[in-house]
Amino acid sequence: MSLIENEYIQIDLLSKNGELNFHLVNVAILSGLIGQYCELSQRDLIIIILGSVIHDIGKQEIPIEILDKPGKLSIVEKNLINTHPYEGLKILAKFNLSQEVLDIVQFHHQYIKELPKAIKLKDIVQDHRAAYPIICSVADVTDAVISKRAYKLSLSPTVSRDDLLKKGILDIDEIYKAIGIILD
Ligand SMILES: [Fe+2]
Ligand SMILES: [Fe+2]
Numbered sequence: 156m157s158l159i160e161n162e163y164i165q166i167d168l169l170s171k172n173g174e175l176n177f178h179l180v181n182v183a184i185l186s187g188l189i190g191q192y193c194e195l196s197q198r199d200l201i202i203i204i205l206g207s208v209i210h211d212i213g214k215q216e217i218p219i220e221i222l223d224k225p226g227k228l229s230i231v232e233k234n235l236i237n238t239h240p241y242e243g244l245k246i247l248a249k250f251n252l253s254q255e256v257l258d259i260v261q262f263h264h265q266y267i268k269e270l271p272k273a274i275k276l277k278d279i280v281q282d283h284r285a286a287y288p289i290i291c292s293v294a295d296v297t298d299a300v301i302s303k304r305a306y307k308l309s310l311s312p313t314v315s316r317d318d319l320l321k322k323g324i325l326d327i328d329e330i331y332k333a334i335g336i337i338l339d
Contacts, residue, residue, distance in 0.1 A: 182208070186291050205256050297336065313339060
């Protein structure tokens with residue numbers, strides 16, 4: 156049985172939060188392109204795209220007034236937003252998803268913060284599946300910066316490039332070039 160048949164999921168992606176839906180689709184596309192840049196197999200690309208299209212599904216449980224709040228969030232609001240990977244795991248528990256897909260949901264904010272040193276994404280992902288949440292993070296940060304949100308304007312990809320370089324993704328320029336993001 157193929158991965159898709161085995162792990163077919165039915166989630167109401169067209170939720171009340173249209174902006175979240177756009178973000179999920181954008182991140183899935185960007186993650187797939189980054190996976191191609193990393194020369195991953197078709198099976199691994201499916202895992203990355205599937206994990207990315209549901210990575211923030213737990214945000215459905217967070218009040219939209221907090222998600223879209225302009226300006227500074229209180230500590231309580233920040234803590235609530237930070238629960239979304241675990242809320243996502245709870246929503247997904249009833250589906251037969253592989254651990255690799257669930258890891259993308261659970262660790263898409265965490266692993267990139269814990270990078271031991273600067274790395275080239277292409278070097279670590281090829282034999283290190285634990286790095287797949289980091290592909291989702293790179294796509295996530297990129298979309299978060301370049302997309303217009305209810306609480307912010309669209310910013311230049313140079314902003315996400317600088318942020319990701321600071322986080323330790325040394326090949327970010329090569330990644331952006333390969334996936335067609337033009338730095339100004
Ligand atoms: Fe997230
Ligand atoms: Fe996200």
